[in-house]
Amino acid sequence: MKTSQGFPSGPQAALLFLALFLCEFVIAVALRDANRWLGLNDMQLGVLAAVLGNGCVFAGVMHFQQLTYRELFHQSPASARATLVLIVPPVLLLVPGLMVVIVTAMNLLVLVAPLSAWEESMFSRMADGSVAATLAVCVMAPLLEEMLFRGIVLRGFLQRYSRWQAILGSALLFGVAHMNIYQFVVGLVMGTVLGWLYERTRSLIPCIALHAAYNTGTIFISDLPETVSLSDTVLALLVIALATVCGVLALRHMLVAPIARRPAP
Numbered sequence: 001m002k003t004s005q006g007f008p009s010g011p012q013a014a015l016l017f018l019a020l021f022l023c024e025f026v027i028a029v030a031l032r033d034a035n036r037w038l039g040l041n042d043m044q045l046g047v048l049a050a051v052l053g054n055g056c057v058f059a060g061v062m063h064f065q066q067l068t069y070r071e072l073f074h075q076s077p078a079s080a081r082a083t084l085v086l087i088v089p090p091v092l093l094l095v096p097g098l099m100v101v102i103v104t105a106m107n108l109l110v111l112v113a114p115l116s117a118w119e120e121s122m123f124s125r126m127a128d129g130s131v132a133a134t135l136a137v138c139v140m141a142p143l144l145e146e147m148l149f150r151g152i153v154l155r156g157f158l159q160r161y162s163r164w165q166a167i168l169g170s171a172l173l174f175g176v177a178h179m180n181i182y183q184f185v186v187g188l189v190m191g192t193v194l195g196w197l198y199e200r201t202r203s204l205i206p207c208i209a210l211h212a213a214y215n216t217g218t219i220f221i222s223d224l225p226e227t228v229s230l231s232d233t234v235l236a237l238l239v240i241a242l243a244t245v246c247g248v249l250a251l252r253h254m255l256v257a258p259i260a261r262r263p264a265p
Contacts, residue, residue: 006159010169013153016061017177020148024053043125043132047140054144068085072151076202083203086254091197091206093247095213096240098122098193099221102186109185118178125217129219137219142211149191150176150198150207167195190214200255 028049035045057215062072074080082175115123126137149170157166171191175184201207228236 006156007061008156010157011194012171013156013170013173016148016153017173020053020057027052027056036202041130041132043130043136047136050136050140050144054148058147058152065152072121072147072204074203074205078201078203080203080205083201083205087201087203087206087251088209090247090250090254092213093243093250094133094193095210095217097244097247098190098214100215100237100240101220102189105185105189108156108183109182113181115182116262119182123182134219138212138216142208142215144261145174146194146204146207146211149175149177151204154195154198163199167192170195194220195221197251200251 028045031040031045031049040048042241055248063066074083076083126133153173154166154170157170160166161169169186169193174191174194175187178184178187190211194210197210198207
């Protein structure tokens, strides 16, 4: 196990999330009190509170660590342009396969633990097609969550713990932070994949791309027809499997072998 004193440790990460939730809660209460002048709906208030809350926490943490946004987003020896051009396309090929796996797991989970009325209402608001909801799910959540969970938490964990302890620990916290069993499952699976991707690339660029593409896909999948022929389903699954295999092989070629030959950071 690594012993260098990176920030945060596991307990420090838990306190960091608590500080974030409290900050967002206080800002949300203040915004609701001021909403007669702002005229925002609940989703818009939530997005604004999340942005301001995360901004306050990030400003404090990055000042404490003397970390610049450039270092936060891309610490890789490879250029950001090379990462965007070479790594992001095969990463996006993984999205349909991840959606199939996670949607299947979610459907099985719902059979065991049906959604409550409050949870159904919450998920419906997240996918209601409004500009605020789309902005929150497809842009703000991927950006802010990757900055926090991979850019700060996993970065610190990788300095303190072994590779897979750090990845799985950050994925577990990512799932728990969503505060419901359904998004916990999603967060655990996605957090593991995103954690591996960050550990290999030391860049948030492919992580944000994967996270945003997945979240966008979950919105559009709700518009698909409920009844699909067997032949169309089989064809779609074959295409998805092919895309996933191509993405995995490309990433394995570019990320696994080269990094295995150089010393761990």
